[in-house]
Amino acid sequence: MATFIIEGQHQLKGSIQPQGAKNEALQILCAVLLTAEEITINNIPDIVDVNKLIDLLRNLGVKINKIGSGSYTFKADDVNLKYLESEAFKEDGKGLRGSIMIVGPLLARFGKGYIPKPGGDKIGRRRLDTHFEGFINLGADFRYNKEDHFYGVEAKKLKGAYMLLDEASVTGTANIVMAAVLAEGRTTIYNAACEPYLQQLCKMLNRMGAKISGVGSNMLIIDGVDSLGGTEHRMLPDMIEIGSWIGLAAMTKSELTIKNVSWNDLGQIPNVFRKLGITVEQQGDDIHIPAHTDGYEIQSFIDGSILTISDAPWPGFTPDLLSIVLVVATQARGSVLIHQKMFESRLFFVDKLIDMGAKIILCDPHRATVIGHDFKSSLKATTMTSPDIRAGVSLLIAALSAKGKSTIHNIEQIDRGYENIDERLRAIGAKITRIDSN
Known part of the structure; x- marks a missing residue:
């Protein structure tokens, strides 16, 4: 079982090309x-x-x-x-x-x-x-x-x-x-x-x-x-990976350019991240995320009630990105309700984020309320195990923003969906090391 060792709180910079979908x-x-x-x-x-x-x-x-x-x-x-x-x-x-x-x-x-x-x-x-x-x-x-x-x-x-x-x-x-x-x-x-x-x-x-x-x-x-x-x-570029890089840029206060994203096929993804207060700029067919040095603030609904982000069949928001959205919200200003309608076990990884200091209330198997830290309190490094592809990369993003050195086991789950992720992250400044089990 291979492992990632991640040293957090390093700003990343550069461009990244999404893999095929x-x-x-x-x-x-x-x-x-x-x-x-x-x-x-x-x-x-x-x-x-x-x-x-x-x-x-x-x-x-x-x-x-x-x-x-x-x-x-x-x-x-x-x-x-x-x-x-x-x-x-x-x-x-x-x-x-x-x-x-x-x-x-x-x-x-x-x-x-x-x-x-x-x-x-x-x-x-x-x-x-x-x-x-x-x-x-x-x-x-x-x-x-x-x-x-x-x-x-x-x-x-x-x-x-x-x-x-x-x-x-x-x-x-x-x-x-x-x-x-x-x-x-x-x-x-x-x-x-x-x-x-x-x-x-x-x-x-x-x-x-x-x-x-x-x-x-x-x-x-x-x-x-x-x-x-x-x-x-x-193949189209992978929209789930594109959303992952948007979340990574925001959480690490990094300036990133995501290349050749096929904007017309992204649907609600840019808008949902914008509702979290993240600046998502279109530059040709690229996405540019400026460094969010002053953080980002979650919008409310028009009547002032708490924002709810939920999954739905296309052209609704994809369920594969709700784990990323949840992690990104842990350092936002404000609160959000995440409603994962499709799968009843997908939110169970939040206990790892709570161990890292995140303020999350798991309401039931399908809903979690996140109260953002606004970067006033950093997530703390910890040791964790990747339960599935999307939760695994969400925990990786959390570790890259956390204070200290984190360990993620069972990274084969991440490898199932993300191509050479450690090499690509190192190329933009991440401190991440892969340790093979044998």
């Missing part, structure tokens, strides 16, 4: 299974979760070549379906949440898709009903082995259908879309997710020959085609 990569990589032709994908982040998925595809028989930094070609012209029923697949598949999204493409192209119960962050219940109800609507037969926690769907030929999703699940929508593009007839998906990463998937599929309309809305109409071809695709 993790959540987009998990969808796009699975889509290569929909065609026997070659697909080139650029700006793939070099992170644990994505590399695990690439290994899974390679084990499935996909021919994969690295052609440059973050650029690969994929050719799924000889897929090994027997691997899906092997013990090796059961072990490989359950170690990664994103593995669920191979099921839709496999079902569409080969008539069957299997997956063990996927892993991922322990942030609460993350059910798969939306995925499988969508496949059933398209005519697939569903089976579940409770002893092995092994899911399977099979169909001789999928047929288009109308469906109203019970939740606007991003991965569920992506999986159903990838199944529907090769189904017979028209599929209408209402209450579809419409995140930029899902839009990216739909645009890529359309370049491959799919017929998807309504991209960017919550109603997708898909007219099935017989086959798809190859294409080239480039």
Whole structure:
């Protein structure tokens, strides 16, 4: 188990380039299974979760070549379906949440898709009903082995259908879309997710020959085609990492420029940080955060009541950044209520921040009130363990602003979502050391 040693209270300065989007990569990589032709994908982040998925595809028989930094070609012209029923697949598949999204493409192209119960962050219940109800609507037969926690769907030929999703699940929508593009007839998906990463998937599929309309809305109409071809695709920058760097700049009173952020795809992110009193400047397609030497003040609602920041389906605020917002609020002037609606365990890392001296009231599993210190009282260094990707990087930001030397264990969780984070932070002045366990 690797560890970070962080010396806090150093001002950072410079520019940082966001990595390719993790959540987009998990969808796009699975889509290569929909065609026997070659697909080139650029700006793939070099992170644990994505590399695990690439290994899974390679084990499935996909021919994969690295052609440059973050650029690969994929050719799924000889897929090994027997691997899906092997013990090796059961072990490989359950170690990664994103593995669920191979099921839709496999079902569409080969008539069957299997997956063990996927892993991922322990942030609460993350059910798969939306995925499988969508496949059933398209005519697939569903089976579940409770002893092995092994899911399977099979169909001789999928047929288009109308469906109203019970939740606007991003991965569920992506999986159903990838199944529907090769189904017979028209599929209408209402209450579809419409995140930029899902839009990216739909645009890529359309370049491959799919017929998807309504991209960017919550109603997708898909007219099935017989086959798809190859294409080239480039990932968006990771909006969660961009939000993390905004929070880091504010907490460390640093002047940072975040390069090439794709402003049009950031949605509410800049505005939410501005509500916390942070100056977020647009410079072309970059974000500039000036040094907040005098701190930052949380806005109130118009009637004077306490600001509430909550997550919502796109174009609402992403739940993946609520942990960052919570940490940033610990040093603001004023108070804020953080309402995490989606996952019931995501706020449980606040006990670590309370140990560091933060004033946080955990109201219930979904809500926390933060009373900011206004930098009049620094967070204190401590030893902690990263529970998941987003809480891990939030604790890292807290440690970089804290007085003294902090230790964060289990940083493999951070590595799952952030590429070479310690090297990139050192390049802008952070005092951070990685200690490997072996």
